[in-house]
Amino acid sequence: MxxxxxxxxxxxxxxxxxxxxxxxxxxxxxxxxxxxxxxxxxxxxxxxxxxxxxxxxxxxxxxxxxxxxxxxxxxxxxxxxxxxxxxxxxxxxxxxxxxxxxxxxxxxxxxxxxxxxxxxxxxxxxxxxxxxxxxxxxxxxxxxxxxxxxxxxxxxxxxxxxxxxxxxxxxxxxxxxxxxxxxxxxxxxxxxxxxxxxxxxxxxxxxxxxxxxxxxxxxxxxxxxxxxxxxxxxxxxxxxxxxGGSDAMIVCRDADLHAAAAGAVAGRFYNCGQTCTAVKRVIVDASVKEEFTRVLCEKTAGIVVGDGSRKGVGMGPLNNAPARDGICRMTDACLSGSEGTLLCGGGVPDGAHYEKGFFYEPTVVADLPDDSELLNTEVFGPVLPVISADSLDDAIRIANSTRYGLGASVWTRDIKTAMTASSQLDAGVVWVNQHLRLPPDVPFGGMKxxxxxxxxxxxxxxxxxxxxxxxxxx
CATH class of the missing domain: 3.40.605.10 (Aldehyde Dehydrogenase; Chain A, domain 1)
Known part of the structure; x- marks a missing residue:
């Protein structure tokens, strides 16, 4: 038709x-x-x-x-x-x-x-x-x-x-x-x-x-x-x-932290976070978490939010009111209940030109409890939790702890680490030192x-x- x-x-x-x-x-x-x-x-x-x-x-x-x-x-x-x-x-x-x-x-x-x-x-x-x-x-x-x-x-x-x-x-x-x-x-x-x-x-x-x-x-x-x-x-x-998915991004202690932070920003805030295989949880080795989080927040703060038709805009609005309202409710409930720490973003941007649209700031949170809604549901919007892991085994355990199994990525300079994680992650697609891109030549789908x-x-x-x-x- x-x-x-x-x-x-x-x-x-x-x-x-x-x-x-x-x-x-x-x-x-x-x-x-x-x-x-x-x-x-x-x-x-x-x-x-x-x-x-x-x-x-x-x-x-x-x-x-x-x-x-x-x-x-x-x-x-x-x-x-x-x-x-x-x-x-x-x-x-x-x-x-x-x-x-x-x-x-x-x-x-x-x-x-x-x-x-x-x-x-x-x-x-x-x-x-x-x-x-x-x-x-x-x-x-x-x-x-x-x-x-x-x-x-x-x-x-x-x-x-x-x-x-x-x-x-x-x-x-x-x-x-x-x-x-x-x-x-x-x-x-x-x-x-x-x-x-x-x-x-x-x-x-x-x-x-x-x-x-x-x-x-x-x-x-x-x-x-x-x-x-x-x-x-x-x-x-x-x-x-x-x-749906709740894709985990594992950042190992030997990863290029600037490249990983850039990958997290692109993988989470692309399309205002409204992508099934978006990065929805970053799991970082505890030894590099502070440095990684600092770089991540610097890059996140540089995203220009606005009408997607305007030059220089890096992130547009959510597609509809229920989507934006759901992100507001979920994030506010977690933070108001002292569930986590807000690192950047966390609300609707200020300004008259945002009032008619479904905008929400690029947001990074940390220190969430294991049962947080932000970690256990598919968050279809620009909110990124950062989680600490003590080892690769711990990171894989956390990554596999949800009912989803669509995609995941591991960031490391060591091929053995990459292969180990790829074989143990419950995901239909696993990326190494990248996330989100998917050519039509390869099969795509999830498990669980x-x-x-x-x-x-x-x-x-x-x-x-x-x-x-x-x-x-x-």
């Missing part, structure tokens, strides 16, 4: 008002789809499926490559739209748009790898295995990285020969709709990619409950992921869940309460293909 199609129809229909989280200004409006809109989108995707599935995977991949080319020519306009609806600074929005194009190009490059296999079996004759698309797929997209995660889900489904219905977050549907239109302009047949804007309670729930889907992929918080899992449990639809299944990498096609075995006897 193209952007212009979303605006067609009954003018009296309920609409979604997309607001700029930095200013409160209206960015755009789209119809609010519900159960009927999802059903219509699934029907349209089903109609388009047969013709699309018959194409060679390389032909399907070429369309993604052309889509990437078009997206790259419109990077500045798309980045401005993404900043307006999501809030992130323009340079981060540009990187996300270019990341989306990079994902399309990656799947174009590997599209020829979808092949079955053939084997002669003396007792049975000739056996061959066909790889077929699973059908109409569904994808539910979050608001924090709407364009990149859209590409992660849509590309393998399309190259594998499926059609797909996408439900973007209600606060960030505009750039997704624009890019979907560009993919049609690149040659994607109408109906193969459907985008239905709507709330999670209506459109999202309807898509999750659709029994005819061949696969459903969801990215979001763990609580909603559990509800999605229950919904597909009633229908038997296979599901990939990428859920952080989800099930993997996206990207060489195995990304598996959920979107089914095997059919054929035995031929002459």
């Amino acid at each position: 193209r952007e212009e199609d979303m605006h067609a129809g009954d003018s009296s229909a309920e609409t979604i008002r997309v607001l700029n989280p930095a200013t409160g200004d209206l960015v755009g409006e789209v119809p609010a789809g519900g159960t009927a809109a999802v059903a219509a989108a699934v029907d349209a995707a089903e109609t388009a499926l047969a013709g699309w599935a018959k194409r060679d995977p390389r032909q399907r991949g070429k369309i993604l490559g052309e889509g990437a080319r078009i997206i790259r020519t419109q990077t500045d306009a798309l980045a401005a739209l993404l900043t307006a609806e999501q809030g992130k600074p323009l340079h981060e929005a540009r990187n996300e748009i270019l990341g989306c194009a990079n994902v399309l190009e990656y799947y174009h490059s590997v599209s020829g790898s979808i092949r079955g296999e053939c084997m002669p079996l003396s007792s049975y004759g000739l056996a061959y295995v066909l790889k077929e698309p699973v059908g109409v797929c569904g994808a539910i997209i979050p608001w924090n990285m709407p364009v990149l995660i859209f590409a992660w889900k849509v590309c393998p489904a399309l190259v594998a020969g499926n059609s797909i219905v996408v439900k973007p977050a209600s606060s960030t549907p505009l750039t997704t709709l624009r890019i979907a239109g560009m993919m049609e302009a690149a040659g994607l047949p109408q109906g193969v990619l459907q985008v239905v804007a709507g709330s999670g309670e209506t459109a999202g729930a309807a898509l999750a409950a659709t029994p005819s889907l061949g696969h459903l992929s969801f990215t979001g918080d763990t609580k909603t992921g559990v509800a999605v899992s229950r919904a597909v449990g009633h229908t038997g639809v296979p599901v990939t869940l990428e859920l 309460a952080s989800g099930t299944g993997r996206e990207n990498g060489s195995g990304a096609f598996e959920p979107y293909l089914r095997s059919k075995t054929v035995l031929v006897k002459a």
